[in-house]
Amino acid sequence: MTHRQVFGQVFTVESAIAGAVFVAVLGLLLYSVVRRRAAAGATPSQRAELPGPEKFYVGVLIAVAAFLVAWTAWQNHRETHEHAAGAPVVVDVTAYQWCWAFTYPGDGGGSPSAPPPTTPPTAPQSPCLAGHYPTLVVPTGRTVRVRITSADVIHSLWVPELRYKMDAFPHHVNTFTLTVDRQGRWIGRCAEFCGERHYAMHFWFKAVSPRQYAAWAHSHSGTGQAGASA
Amino acid sequence: MTSVASPEPAAGRREVRPGGWLAWLGATDHKRIGLLTLGTSLVLLFLMGVLALLMRSQLAQPDEHVFDPHTYNQLFTIHGSGMIYLVLTPFAIGLGVYLVPLQIGAPAIALPRTTLLAYWLYAVGAVVMLSGFATTGGAHASGWFSYPPLADSEYEPGAGSDLWIAGVVMSAVGMILMGWAVLWTALRKRPDGMTMLRMPVFTWSMVATCLMVVGAFPSLLAAMALLAVGRGDPSVFASNVWNIGYQHLFWFYGHPVVYVMFFPYLGAVSEVLAVFSGRRFFGYKGTVLSLLAFAGLSMSVWGHHMFTTGQAADDYYSLMSIVLLIPAGVEYFGMLGTILSGRLRLRTPMLFALAFIPQFLIGGLTGIMVGTPVVDYHVTDSYFVVAHLHYVLFAGSAFGLFAAVYFWFPKATGMMLDERLGKLHFWLAVAGANLTFLPMFGLGYLGMPRRVSTYSPFDGFGRLNLLASIGAGILALSMAVFAVNIIGTLNRRALHGSEHQAPDDPWEGHTLEWATSSPPPSLNFTPEHPLPPIGSFAPLLDLREQAGPAVPGQAEGPA
Amino acid sequence: MRDHAAYWVVAGWGAWNALLLAVLGIYGENGLVFWLWGGVVALLEVAALAVLASARRGSEEQTAYQAPVAGTAGALPAAVAVGLVAFGFAYGMWLLAVAVPLFGVAAALRSRPVRADRED
Numbered sequence: 005m006t007h008r009q010v011f012g013q014v015f016t017v018e019s020a021i022a023g024a025v026f027v028a029v030l031g032l033l034l035y036s037v038v039r040r041r042a043a044a045g046a047t048p049s050q051r052a053e054l055p056g057p058e059k060f061y062v063g064v065l066i067a068v069a070a071f072l073v074a075w076t077a078w079q080n081h082r083e084t085h086e087h088a089a090g091a092p093v094v095v096d097v098t099a100y101q102w103c104w105a106f107t108y109p110g111d112g113g114g115s116p117s118a119p120p121p122t123t124p125p126t127a128p129q130s131p132c133l134a135g136h137y138p139t140l141v142v143p144t145g146r147t148v149r150v151r152i153t154s155a156d157v158i159h160s161l162w163v164p165e166l167r168y169k170m171d172a173f174p175h176h177v178n179t180f181t182l183t184v185d186r187q188g189r190w191i192g193r194c195a196e197f198c199g200e201r202h203y204a205m206h207f208w209f210k211a212v213s214p215r216q217y218a219a220w221a222h223s224h225s226g227t228g229q230a231g232a233s234a
Numbered sequence: 235m236t237s238v239a240s241p242e243p244a245a246g247r248r249e250v251r252p253g254g255w256l257a258w259l260g261a262t263d264h265k266r267i268g269l270l271t272l273g274t275s276l277v278l279l280f281l282m283g284v285l286a287l288l289m290r291s292q293l294a295q296p297d298e299h300v301f302d303p304h305t306y307n308q309l310f311t312i313h314g315s316g317m318i319y320l321v322l323t324p325f326a327i328g329l330g331v332y333l334v335p336l337q338i339g340a341p342a343i344a345l346p347r348t349t350l351l352a353y354w355l356y357a358v359g360a361v362v363m364l365s366g367f368a369t370t371g372g373a374h375a376s377g378w379f380s381y382p383p384l385a386d387s388e389y390e391p392g393a394g395s396d397l398w399i400a401g402v403v404m405s406a407v408g409m410i411l412m413g414w415a416v417l418w419t420a421l422r423k424r425p426d427g428m429t430m431l432r433m434p435v436f437t438w439s440m441v442a443t444c445l446m447v448v449g450a451f452p453s454l455l456a457a458m459a460l461l462a463v464g465r466g467d468p469s470v471f472a473s474n475v476w477n478i479g480y481q482h483l484f485w486f487y488g489h490p491v492v493y494v495m496f497f498p499y500l501g502a503v504s505e506v507l508a509v510f511s512g513r514r515f516f517g518y519k520g521t522v523l524s525l526l527a528f529a530g531l532s533m534s535v536w537g538h539h540m541f542t543t544g545q546a547a548d549d550y551y552s553l554m555s556i557v558l559l560i561p562a563g564v565e566y567f568g569m570l571g572t573i574l575s576g577r578l579r580l581r582t583p584m585l586f587a588l589a590f591i592p593q594f595l596i597g598g599l600t601g602i603m604v605g606t607p608v609v610d611y612h613v614t615d616s617y618f619v620v621a622h623l624h625y626v627l628f629a630g631s632a633f634g635l636f637a638a639v640y641f642w643f644p645k646a647t648g649m650m651l652d653e654r655l656g657k658l659h660f661w662l663a664v665a666g667a668n669l670t671f672l673p674m675f676g677l678g679y680l681g682m683p684r685r686v687s688t689y690s691p692f693d694g695f696g697r698l699n700l701l702a703s704i705g706a707g708i709l710a711l712s713m714a715v716f717a718v719n720i721i722g723t724l725n726r727r728a729l730h731g732s733e734h735q736a737p738d739d740p741w742e743g744h745t746l747e748w749a750t751s752s753p754p755p756s757l758n759f760t761p762e763h764p765l766p767p768i769g770s771f772a773p774l775l776d777l778r779e780q781a782g783p784a785v786p787g788q789a790e791g792p793a
Numbered sequence: 794m795r796d797h798a799a800y801w802v803v804a805g806w807g808a809w810n811a812l813l814l815a816v817l818g819i820y821g822e823n824g825l826v827f828w829l830w831g832g833v834v835a836l837l838e839v840a841a842l843a844v845l846a847s848a849r850r851g852s853e854e855q856t857a858y859q860a861p862v863a864g865t866a867g868a869l870p871a872a873v874a875v876g877l878v879a880f881g882f883a884y885g886m887w888l889l890a891v892a893v894p895l896f897g898v899a900a901a902l903r904s905r906p907v908r909a910d911r912e913d
Contacts, residue, residue: 015609018609019603022600029591033588040511041580042512046577048577052517054517061563069556073552077549080548157383160542162616167611191681195683197376199384203686203687203688
């Protein structure tokens with residue numbers, strides 16, 4: 005769950021800094037309203053500026069900015085470049101109005117040459133319409149490479165539990181990797197407005213043990229079908 | 235020293251001013267054009283707010299059927315489009331049209347006929363955009379950023395979308411023309427003594443704003459042209475180049491526009507903070523420099539709206555987005571320094587200005603968070619971003635808008651708004667804004683996407699949505715109080731004729747607009763109301779200080 | 794520098810944009826972006842030169858003004874004509890038959906001030 009861990013660290017640090025800044029500013033504001041009121045007998049200062057403290061303050065701002073830039077860039081690269089051991093499992097995702105198609109072109113061993121299919125499965129109705137959200141199955145503890153495209157308009161694949169999303173563009177393939185460290189089943193959503201049933205375009209994201217995954221992959225050998233559930 | 239810059243009418247030619255409402259339609263007096271713009275955008279603010287109230291009624295509980303998805307999609311598209319293209323941007327530039335000539339001591343705006351044409355393009359453009367609701371397919375429903383291919387004629391075939399594009403183009407052209415006129419006025423129409431570094435903070439905020447308008451708004455026209463071409467020939471968007479290209483063209487405009495919708499309100503807040511602290515704005519030079527730096531940086535960060543496209547230079551946009559905190563921090567240094575060393579009078583404009591400080595900060599700090607890709611990968615396109623943008627644009631900019639209205643209303647109309655209603659509006663707005671938008675951070679974090687017409691009872695989003703909808707109801711109340719105040723006050727003026735109730739300077743102001751009558755005469759400064767000497771960016775404060783210690787509470791207008 | 798401060802503000806802001814664009818060059822981005830932002834930088838520098846030319850022609854700080862035209866009746870018809878063209882996309886291009894004459898009316902009214910009924 006690298007994405008989730010990295011997100012957790014960055015979000016916590018940034019929230020802490022933000023919280024501290026907010027409390028400080030609010031404190032100064034409340035002080036002003038209470039102690040600098042005309043009714044409290046304050047007299048206004050005529051000093052136009054304080055260049056010394058201002059320069060020091062700008063220095064502090066630069067230091068904070070520099071830290072955030074460097075640290076978040078490093079975290080971003082950690083998140084997007086870390087790999088677990090072993091060859092990646094490949095999943096092809098095709099988003100379409102208004103459901104998802106997941107296909108599994110074969111296990112690991114380098115990138116399969118065939119790009120993900122751009123036409124959705126020719127089911128009479130998309131499963132999502134009937135409330136049967138398709139399931140994206142992955143094994144725990146292995147790198148999973150997701151290749152995502154769209155059959156029509158721009159969509160976005162979001163699994164909130166993973167703290168990650170990636171857009172699905174037509175005529176273009178986005179690729180990202182993820183590693184899941186525990187079993188479970190979590191909801192996934194479409195996160196790019198895509199028309200009338202954007203609100204109902206959900207899927208399940210399910211992580212199973214490598215053994216269970218192998219068994220599942222065997223029984224769904226070759227291309228999986230949308231709506232497959234383990 | 236300055237010479238009196240107000241012109242004497244040429245001998246034998248009397249100063250004429252057109253009368254009647256017909257004359258307003260053709261007015262070249264910048265104050266009339268300004269008021270037309272401000273008034274139109276205020277009316278649209280209420281209308282777009284009603285759309286939001288309808289949306290919140292649909293989302294208050296899971297699985298509601300108040301509106302079907304297609305209707306809901308029109309509501310959020312026009313709410314966003316209206317607020318950005320037709321309300322906050324025109325109000326911001328309209329403030330500049332009204333105030334900049336006065337604040338620099340000029341009798342008129344540069345390019346008055348162009349400015350008037352700009353207003354009409356905006357107003358007619360608004361009608362064109364909103365008339366989409368009257369077409370059979372309904373109004374445009376692809377969101378205010380309107381990404382292709384979804385916004386293409388293949389997926390959204392109705393005339394409402396064509397009208398939306400035309401409306402956006404017309405109002406954007408209007409804003410470019412208006413922004414250029416305001417910029418040219420500040421740069422080239424200053425009288426003797428009004429050097430660049432004696433222009434008030436608000437005027438400098440308009441200079442920075444108009445530079446962004448000139449630099450970034452043409453890109454919106456390019457994006458709309460691309461969309462229009464694509465609607466004629468959808469095969470254009472069968473190639474990814476133009477899908478991602480549209481996003482670059484759109485967001486190159488789409489980020490600076492949010493600063494266009496921020497700087498003038500920040501400038502207004504700064505003026506109000508200074509006047510009601512009884513001292514000149516603190517840290518003027520740093521503020522001017524940071525406004526210009528901030529505006530330039532704003533041109534560089536647009537890609538932070540595209541982190542999840544997988545096709546943008548994430549590191550660069552993240553770097554620049556974080557660097558924004560430096561000039562933003564300098565702005566806060568000035569605002570806080572002003573109130574910390576001032577003598578505060580807590581009248582209605584000041585209340586809104588003070589609330590702006592922490593509320594905008596929430597938006598700004600969460601902006602840094604969404605400007606870092608790691609966080610953005612989770613929260614973009616969710617209610618977290620909806621919360622962020624409403625904190626900066628409503629709890630921030632709109633509060634600055636309210637501060638500006640209460641502050642300058644007496645100058646523009648000769649009437650004081652009711653102070654008690656103003657305070658009621660304020661407290662309802664603070665309660666409503668925070669109750670509406672704070673829960674949305676939680677909703678986004680928990681996984682609620684944006685632009686959804688409903689959600690399931692099993693999602694766990696019900697409680698926070700209900701809170702947000704209750705908050706929206708409180709906001710509606712606050713806006714009703716605001717409307718009653720404005721309409722009631724204008725009614726009083728209509729009933730009691732030109733019996734002035736507001737003096738020239740009801741607040742002990744610092745800048746030149748307070749040296750003339752309320753409302754000002756057509757050429758702003760006359761022999762009866764001459765330009766005072768201009769020695770700094772707070773000339774009236776200078777005069778008062780030279781005259782000796784001020785008696786506290788003097789020259790306050792009636793409550 | 795102080796003499797042409799207005800020019801320096803615009804030219805300097807354009808240069809600041811150019812610097813930020815140059816940094817983007819290090820990171821790399823879609824080619825379209827460089828044309829777009831580069832074009833904007835060029836536009837800003839042209840605007841700066843316009844400011845400079847105007848400053849050189851007249852004094853930096855204006856003291857003499859022409860009283861502005863009392864009003865202009867052409868702006869509203871022009872905008873309505875544009876609006877009619879827009880509606881043409883929804884309701885048919887026959888609307889051009891109304892819009893084009895309206896443009897003509899607007900042009901004719903452009904320099905005529907609105908009739909003055911009363912004086913201030």
